[in-house]
Amino acid sequence: MRFAVGDILNFKIMKNARVRTGGNILNERYVQWISAIEMPVENFVRKNEVVLSTAIGCGHDILLFKKFVEDIIQSEASALIIALGRYIYDVPKEVMELAEKHNFIIIEIPWEIRFATIIEDVLRELNDRQFKDREKSEKVQQELLKLILKETSLNEISGYIQKHIGCPLVITDRAGIIQDRAEACKPGARWKYYDMKDCISTEKTPAVLPQDPMFQKFHLIERKGESILQLPILKASGDIQGYLFVLPPNDLVIEEFLNQYRVNVLEHSATTIALWLSRQNAIEEAEMRLRSDFVLELAKGEFSSREQAESRAKLLGFNIKLPYVCIAGYPENLALLFKKRKQHYASYEHWLDSMIRYIEEEIYYAAQSLKKEVMMTYQGEKLILFVEITSNENPAHHFLDLVERRLRNLLPDVIISWGIGGHQEEVTAFKKGFDQAKTALQIGRNKKGAGHRVLYENTKVDRVLLTLAQNKEMKEIIVSAIEPLIQYDQQRTMDLIGTFTAYNECHGNVSQTARLLNLHRQSLLYRLRKIETLTGLSLIDTDDLFLLDLSIKTWKLGLTEARYPINS
Numbered sequence: 001m002r003f004a005v006g007d008i009l010n011f012k013i014m015k016n017a018r019v020r021t022g023g024n025i026l027n028e029r030y031v032q033w034i035s036a037i038e039m040p041v042e043n044f045v046r047k048n049e050v051v052l053s054t055a056i057g058c059g060h061d062i063l064l065f066k067k068f069v070e071d072i073i074q075s076e077a078s079a080l081i082i083a084l085g086r087y088i089y090d091v092p093k094e095v096m097e098l099a100e101k102h103n104f105i106i107i108e109i110p111w112e113i114r115f116a117t118i119i120e121d122v123l124r125e126l127n128d129r130q131f132k133d134r135e136k137s138e139k140v141q142q143e144l145l146k147l148i149l150k151e152t153s154l155n156e157i158s159g160y161i162q163k164h165i166g167c168p169l170v171i172t173d174r175a176g177i178i179q180d181r182a183e184a185c186k187p188g189a190r191w192k193y194y195d196m197k198d199c200i201s202t203e204k205t206p207a208v209l210p211q212d213p214m215f216q217k218f219h220l221i222e223r224k225g226e227s228i229l230q231l232p233i234l235k236a237s238g239d240i241q242g243y244l245f246v247l248p249p250n251d252l253v254i255e256e257f258l259n260q261y262r263v264n265v266l267e268h269s270a271t272t273i274a275l276w277l278s279r280q281n282a283i284e285e286a287e288m289r290l291r292s293d294f295v296l297e298l299a300k301g302e303f304s305s306r307e308q309a310e311s312r313a314k315l316l317g318f319n320i321k322l323p324y325v326c327i328a329g330y331p332e333n334l335a336l337l338f339k340k341r342k343q344h345y346a347s348y349e350h351w352l353d354s355m356i357r358y359i360e361e362e363i364y365y366a367a368q369s370l371k372k373e374v375m376m377t378y379q380g381e382k383l384i385l386f387v388e389i390t391s392n393e394n395p396a397h398h399f400l401d402l403v404e405r406r407l408r409n410l411l412p413d414v415i416i417s418w419g420i421g422g423h424q425e426e427v428t429a430f431k432k433g434f435d436q437a438k439t440a441l442q443i444g445r446n447k448k449g450a451g452h453r454v455l456y457e458n459t460k461v462d463r464v465l466l467t468l469a470q471n472k473e474m475k476e477i478i479v480s481a482i483e484p485l486i487q488y489d490q491q492r493t494m495d496l497i498g499t500f501t502a503y504n505e506c507h508g509n510v511s512q513t514a515r516l517l518n519l520h521r522q523s524l525l526y527r528l529r530k531i532e533t534l535t536g537l538s539l540i541d542t543d544d545l546f547l548l549d550l551s552i553k554t555w556k557l558g559l560t561e562a563r564y565p566i567n568s
Helices: 062-074 093-101 115-149 154-165 196-201 260-300 306-315 334-344 348-369 396-410 429-448 460-469 472-492 496-505 510-517 521-535 542-556
Strands: 018-021 033-036 049-053 079-084 105-110 169-173 178-181 219-223 226-234 240-246 324-331 374-379 382-388 416-424 453-455
Touching: 018 093, 033 115, 049 115, 062 093, 093 105, 115 154, 115 260, 154 169, 154 178, 154 260, 226 260, 240 260, 260 306, 260 374, 260 382, 260 429, 324 348, 324 396, 324 429, 334 348, 348 374, 348 382, 348 396, 382 429, 396 416, 396 453, 416 429, 429 453, 429 460, 460 472, 460 542, 472 496, 472 521, 472 542, 496 510, 496 521, 496 542, 510 521
Parallel strands: 033 049, 049 079, 079 105, 416 453
Antiparallel strands: 018 105, 169 178, 169 240, 219 226, 226 240, 324 382, 324 416, 374 382
16 A cells, blocks of 8 residues: 555654644545755645645745645645644634645644654655565566566466556557457457557657656556556667556556556566567577578479478478469669668668568568468568469469558558569479569569569560570670660760660651650651661661661660660
């Protein structure tokens, strides 16, 4: 029980004290401090403080004395103890009425009682109670540490905490995703009305009592007419790794609920949960590395037998007997985004790791919502996904639509290019699917630019060009045809390559091409003659036209050893 004003009146030294107002709330007003003070009050009185005074300087002036008492009341003090006999002989009627109006306690004591003796008795009692609370909370701390050493579940830990604080609690990660609820927080309990993510995403919440160091870590959130206490769970580095939410009883004021014992228990609990989460995170990170390495080995075809792959997959929780489609993704602009935000992060590597984690989480959530198995890794700046399919139809577009919709909400500025391979049902086909997805990604990025998705099955023509470009003689022919145009475009910024592409798409119609490019007819004809002069090819010769078109398409795919960057 907390120390109340009524407990002070039980002291032997207070036997001649007389309660003038607030007699009905003596055991409801708690005492955290005691001090002797005279005018002026200003900000020298704290909440839940018992004030001792002789009323020196105001006792003979009713208005001044009334103002003095009013200031003490506004400071939310617990009570005022007035020594009668020198500066004041009786509490004026006006002051009594003021105190009764605000339901405030005023106690009279004889002049002979020394303030120092009262202060000594009160501090002794406060220290004794705090010592007992510390002893109890230290026992709780020891039990919590034992639970950690026994590798107890988070549910058992939260249940133990709830038993000692006497109310429901919820543990979340830093994003507000619930990690555990105490037993009292089953479906149907008050917690079901709260979205913990919403509690975290709100504006900065105030500390319970900003002026009191004991309450600095506790923040107050108001939801649906009820108060929720939020306590951060910190890593050793000081970074937040989660939150502890407590729902106090409705019939208790927050300051009354947060006594010294509960504050100590909750702080010990936050430390214990931090240790549990750190250990769990280490386990999960090790498991994630093993799963990531397995997916990479699968994509590279490094398993010597189906049995070996299935055995490893089973240990890691994968089912590779299902049919999968491979998707390769390339985040295009992460380095650029970091430059805009780097003042908030220690290093690019740390920031990149966080970004990839966010992207992977959204991919997992998308797979879960579609009830699909997904295997994933991030290697060599590429995301490699194997997504379960349930028919011969390629489900990749529907899956990626959901992923990109989620990412737009979380990371709206991130641009990702996707390449989609064919589906496979055999272990040996995982490598084939990855090679296809990788090829589709490369072709899409070079041909269409960033942020597109390309199906491998739609790249037949491009793959023909790829095959042709592997021939040494063909490479030389292509480069000799395209290189003069590249050099001229770089020097004059005339875009002859774009001009030829538009001309060819318009089937040689000069007027239509001029309108498409928003050029004067004579300017277009000048460009077309320049193309013929530089390449030595005729635009009315079908063979020359085919060769130049083939050379430009191959160059745009980035499949030749061109010495100049691709215009995208």
